[in-house]
Amino acid sequence: MRRTRSRFVITALAFGYAFLYVPLASVIFYSFNDSRLATVWGGFSTRWYGELFRNDLVLDAAYLSLRIALFSATLATILGTMAGLALARFGTFRGRTLFSGMITSPLVMPEVITGLSLLLLFVSLQSLIGWPSQRGFSTITIAHTTFAMAYVTVIVRSRLTAMDLSLEEAAMDLGGRPLRVLFDITLPLIAPAMIAGWLLAFTLSLDDLVLASFVSGPGGTTLPMLIFSKIKLGVTPDINALATVIIVIVSSGVMISWWASRR
């Protein structure tokens, strides 16, 4: 007999899920509020959505954020997959301890430290070799890649460790060269993990405020930076609308991929 779950556990679950989702539901609800005062109900309206899509500042920032997220997620997936392969398949090599330390530290390192250290690096590089001449797209992309590749490595590595070695070994026994085995057998097998890693890197990049605030320069305003500068002053209805758009896009993306992976 498996014991039934106690009332306490069920209460904790219900409370926990309510805790996670009530704030999001309230943002969505108030995004349809006609009143300029964000928390006083003034009737149903979609006018904040209209204003949102006519606001050039928001659109420019969103475009910059999307470009950064695309580039950094792709770079992070390539580098992170390499690091995952190195850690899971190559046994011991010189400097492995330092390597795995550098991989896991960005996961937990407070963002203010990573941000400050990268900015100081870029400033020093600029005075040494003249690059980067201005901070913005390229510096934020580098910062996000460094941070996100750690996540990709963890995902790819755990997939590799859980994976059955026999397919790769069989291919090797049949005379496959390691590089061909890698491309024909290993990479297709870890493709789901790479896709998951890419998606995570993409969202982390779209989401990041602190790193971008440090390493960005004049003109390089990402969407989170723009949102932060607005909500410092309080709750506004157009940010409610923007939040709703993001919540709907993200949740449908996650739900669709979950549904697709179940079939």
Place this chain on the structure above:
Amino acid sequence: MMSKQADRFWRRVIVAAPYVWLFVFFLVPFAIIFKISLADPQIAQPPFTPTFDESGSLSITFDSFLFLLSDKLYIVTYLKSLLMASVATVLCLLLGFPMAYGIARSATRVRNLLLLLIILPFWISFLLRVYAWMGLLNNYGVINNTLMWLGAIEQPLQLIYTDFAVYLGLVYSYLPFMILPLYASLERMDLDLIDAAQDLGATPSQAFWNITLPLAKPGVIAGCLLVFIPTIGEYVVPYLLGGPESLMIGRVLFDEFFVNRDWPLASSVAMVLLTLLVVPIVFLQRNQARQNEAAA
């Protein structure tokens, strides 16, 4: 036919590319922070004195570190950050453990959906999730409006800009980091052990304390550290939800750098924070390495 050398070459590339990247963009920057923390601020570009002066002799100073130790503001802020991170970690554990337990013991069909619902908020912008709480906690926000409408209170309660709001925001933002490792260790557990213990006469609570909890220990350690380490330096939550008394070290570092433009002081704030974090980070890596070995 490709030679063995070519294989070795590619192996090297696969190790070297991420290695070099992390070396340049993760390790070297820390060396620069350290270097600047030993400089004096000056009004120039860049705003700190060089490590070697014109005559080529080493010019370093511990002024910034001494200033940190002499000014009570910094010590109090470090302690406050440690306190807030510890309380937030305990709260996450208290809420996260029963949730992870409930998910791990649910039927396989619902389990994946329940897990997905834990991860989903994590994919939605962190900033917007904190923002959502601003809307709830405002003086004329959802909670106060509801309570006043119900007649429970006459005046709005001061909920936002308090330590309470910061704790809420921290627990809300970092709860998934607690639940996922807990779930992983609880799900792996062999349930027959508990049945065996109960057959031998253990009460459910004895079985929990003597079997479930010890087996879940790696998950508890990982979850606590994954919450504790990043919350110490948290910037957004105390900025948006906290009041003047909820000053955390991330905010101080940010302001020293961008508002006061004192780069050496900001760097020494970061160095001290880093020193505080070395022990928990090494502990976390040991714990992860042991789990990786157990899984392999």
